[in-house]
Amino acid sequence: MLKAEKLLGKYPLLIILLLSIPAILALLVPGFYGASDDLHIAWLQQMDKVIREGQIPPRFVPDLSYGFGYPLFNFVFPLPFYIAEVFHLLGFSLVDSIKILFGLSLPLSGYFMYKLLKEYAGVLLSLAGAVVYIYTPYRSTDIYVRGAIGEIVAFVFLPLIILAVLKITQKSKRGKCWVGILGLSTAALVMSHNIMAYMFFPFVLLFVVVKLFSSHSPRLQIFLKILAGLILGLLISVYFWLPAIVESSLLKYDTIFNFKDHFPTIKQLITPYFGYGASVAGPYDGMSFFMGTVNLSLIIVGILVLLIHRKKPKNEQLVIPIWAFLVFATSVFLIGSGEKKSKSTEIRCPICKAKAVPPAK
Numbered sequence: 001m002l003k004a005e006k007l008l009g010k011y012p013l014l015i016i017l018l019l020s021i022p023a024i025l026a027l028l029v030p031g032f033y034g035a036s037d038d039l040h041i042a043w044l045q046q047m048d049k050v051i052r053e054g055q056i057p058p059r060f061v062p063d064l065s066y067g068f069g070y071p072l073f074n075f076v077f078p079l080p081f082y083i084a085e086v087f088h089l090l091g092f093s094l095v096d097s098i099k100i101l102f103g104l105s106l107p108l109s110g111y112f113m114y115k116l117l118k119e120y121a122g123v124l125l126s127l128a129g130a131v132v133y134i135y136t137p138y139r140s141t142d143i144y145v146r147g148a149i150g151e152i153v154a155f156v157f158l159p160l161i162i163l164a165v166l167k168i169t170q171k172s173k174r175g176k177c178w179v180g181i182l183g184l185s186t187a188a189l190v191m192s193h194n195i196m197a198y199m200f201f202p203f204v205l206l207f208v209v210v211k212l213f214s215s216h217s218p219r220l221q222i223f224l225k226i227l228a229g230l231i232l233g234l235l236i237s238v239y240f241w242l243p244a245i246v247e248s249s250l251l252k253y254d255t256i257f258n259f260k261d262h263f264p265t266i267k268q269l270i271t272p273y274f275g276y277g278a279s280v281a282g283p284y285d286g287m288s289f290f291m292g293t294v295n296l297s298l299i300i301v302g303i304l305v306l307l308i309h310r311k312k313p314k315n316e317q318l319v320i321p322i323w324a325f326l327v328f329a330t331s332v333f334l335i336g337s338g339e340k341k342s343k344s345t346e347i348r349c350p351i352c353k354a355k356a357v358p359p360a361k
Contacts, residue, residue: 009123013111016130020107023134026144027099035147036278040081041094043072047081048088057239075244075251079191080153102143102152109156110134116159119166120320133159137274137292145276145287150193157189158200162207168225169211179229186233191240203330204230207323214319263335264289270296299328 261281277286
């Protein structure tokens with residue numbers, strides 16, 4: 001057993017890549033596989049066109065909006081398209097470049113999750129956690145149903161940011177290196193999916209608070225290093241987010257969707273289901289919001305172990321469980337608040353305003 005664990009620990013990236021193969025097999029079909037957001041292929045084509053014309057960084061695309069063009073990459077996260085453009089310049093088609101990006105996001109996110117978990121657990125448990133991160137049902141929904149290219153890439157940097165914060169709090173000669181990694185991963189998250197970035201950063205700050213309270217190192221020094229890393233990340237990505245904020249006042253935008261209609265219910269989170277439909281008003285979505293049987297089991301078992309564990313764990317061992325529980329509880333609370341609002345929303349046809357009839361069960 002120890003020999004096998006030692007062998008697996010030598011080549012974790014290769015092992016995670018092999019374990020990811022079943023998750024990416026469906027990408028290997030000829031052409032595009034039919035995800036909802038196929039418009040990303042057109043966006044990549046427009047980025048490729050303006051880059052070849054010398055517009056760096058790309059901001060205004062000329063052919064969309066019925067040929068009038070608009071400043072797409074002033075407001076849309078550019079990093080996924082930068083990466084896909086590299087593959088396209090290497091000779092891959094637009095569709096294949098997007099699919100390669102989707103495929104690489106899974107093992108890379110799993111590897112960084114493995115590196116994070118390895119700080120607290122052994123090789124086998126860390127690999128198991130990486131596999132759970134890859135095969136969580138929402139990841140499949142993101143790739144094969146929604147085609148949400150920004151979120152798919154953002155999942156790579158979430159564990160890397162937490163790992164960088166964790167490393168900075170430890171006594172190490174490479175502390176400055178991890179400040180740089182924190183800055184780069186923060187910038188990458190902002191440029192991968194700006195909405196996910198400002199949703200995730202409060203949880204990062206929560207992790208910093210929990211870690212500082214459990215640390216015996218100089219807290220002010222650690223906090224300043226972490227703050228420096230986060231500020232560095234914002235400065236690296238400032239060319240993207242600052243114009244987006246400043247110039248958003250020049251736009252007139254609206255949506256036919258009411259966000260209150262699209263909160264999943266608690267029942268949808270715990271009911272095994274996978275579908276290829278859309279998110280609609282009320283609980284009748286064709287899209288899956290299932291958290292996953294393994295995920296739910298781990299949450300229940302983890303809480304029970306913490307409650308009945310006889311030996312008092314060290315403060316350092318409690319950092320991740322406490323943080324994870326607070327993140328989970330906050331997320332459920334926000335979903336529950338949204339669910340309460342969405343129940344009062346009537347489902348009506350957008351044209352004739354007639355009430356929709358719930359599907360037969």
